[in-house]
Amino acid sequence: MVHWDATEKQTITSxxxxxDLAADGEHSLxxxxxxxxxxxxxxxxxxxxxxxxxxxxxxxxxxxxxKVLSALGDCVPHLGDIKGHLAQLSKLHCETxxxxxxxxxxxxxxxxxxxxxxxxxAFTPEVQACFEKLVGxxxxxxxxxxx
Amino acid sequence: MVLWDAAEKKVIASVWAKVDIEADGFQALLRTxxxxxxTKRYFxxxxxxxxxxxxxxxxxxxxxxxxxxxxVGDAISHxxxxxxxxxxxxQLHSDKxxxxxxxxxxxxxxxxxxxxxxxxxxAFTPEVQATFQKLVAVISSALTREYH
Numbered sequence: 001m002v003h004w005d006a007t008e009k010q011t012i013t014s015x016x017x018x019x020d021l022a023a024d025g026e027h028s029l030x031x032x033x034x035x036x037x038x039x040x041x042x043x044x045x046x047x048x049x050x051x052x053x054x055x056x057x058x059x060x061x062x063x064x065x066x067k068v069l070s071a072l073g074d075c076v077p078h079l080g081d082i083k084g085h086l087a088q089l090s091k092l093h094c095e096t097x098x099x100x101x102x103x104x105x106x107x108x109x110x111x112x113x114x115x116x117x118x119x120x121x122a123f124t125p126e127v128q129a130c131f132e133k134l135v136g137x138x139x140x141x142x143x144x145x146x147x
Numbered sequence: 148m149v150l151w152d153a154a155e156k157k158v159i160a161s162v163w164a165k166v167d168i169e170a171d172g173f174q175a176l177l178r179t180x181x182x183x184x185x186t187k188r189y190f191x192x193x194x195x196x197x198x199x200x201x202x203x204x205x206x207x208x209x210x211x212x213x214x215x216x217x218x219v220g221d222a223i224s225h226x227x228x229x230x231x232x233x234x235x236x237x238q239l240h241s242d243k244x245x246x247x248x249x250x251x252x253x254x255x256x257x258x259x260x261x262x263x264x265x266x267x268x269x270a271f272t273p274e275v276q277a278t279f280q281k282l283v284a285v286i287s288s289a290l291t292r293e294y295h
Binding site: 027030031034035052055109112113114116117118119120121123125126128129132 | 177178181182199256259260261263264265266267268271273274276277280
């Protein structure tokens with residue numbers, strides 16, 4: 001079980017309140033698909049993702065980015081049991097979506113970079129440490145039901 | 148051999164011209180030490196680093212951050228043969244410093260995060276990000292090359 005002290009919980013909750021799920025989610029997914037092009041393999045049904053322009057204009061990317069970042073946000077009220085909270089989503093990614101779990105860490109890294117670019121100096125080392133812990137725990141939670 | 152197209156070279160040159168070797172290097176190293184605390188093990192001779200305040204006020208961290216960032220800048224000046232250019236430094240990290248090469252990626256990620264925070268989303272576009280992620284990956288790989 002992952003432990004979060006009071007300062008970490010407060011840092012995450014207060015920081016998450018300023019995240020723009022739609023815009024930050026969209027930019028995160030765009031950058032994942034551009035920087036790690038093999039990820040496009042999971043999104044054939046989105047249509048054209050062949051260039052950064054195509055990725056930027058793609059409305060499925062916008063919608064799905066929002067969905068993914070919202071799911072990360074849903075973990076924040078469940079910090080005490082992210083693994084349990086994500087069990088079903090983990091099964092889905094393993095059994096139905098067949099996603100290589102290494103990609104969860106990549107997306108976590110990309111979300112961190114997007115938030116750093118948006119918050120600038122407000123993305124302090126303390127905020128960064130809490131946030132990287134959150135995405136690390138989330139990636140582990142999403143991998144936990146893989147078999 | 149790693150190939151860099153004209154657009155990538157231009158992005159790197161233009162971003163690097165605005166990098167503050169001391170301030171940005173310091174931020175990248177301090178974040179690595181704070182977010183990945185096991186890395187402090189390599190710097191026990193730096194003195195107090197047990198809290199973020201200690202790390203932030205440690206002059207050796209500042210000096211070393213500058214040194215590391217200057218080395219990245221040197222690698223950029225030898226972009227067409229980063230592997231060859233870093234071969235001695237790779238041997239040093241393997242034979243003398245005994246650094247787990249997984250840590251090169253962690254520091255590389257923090258360099259990208261520091262630049263993202265400094266330049267903001269409008270300037271640190273996906274294309275700029277991809278180019279810098281490629282650069283830090285190439286540098287990590289070159290620093291690992293002489294390990295045995």
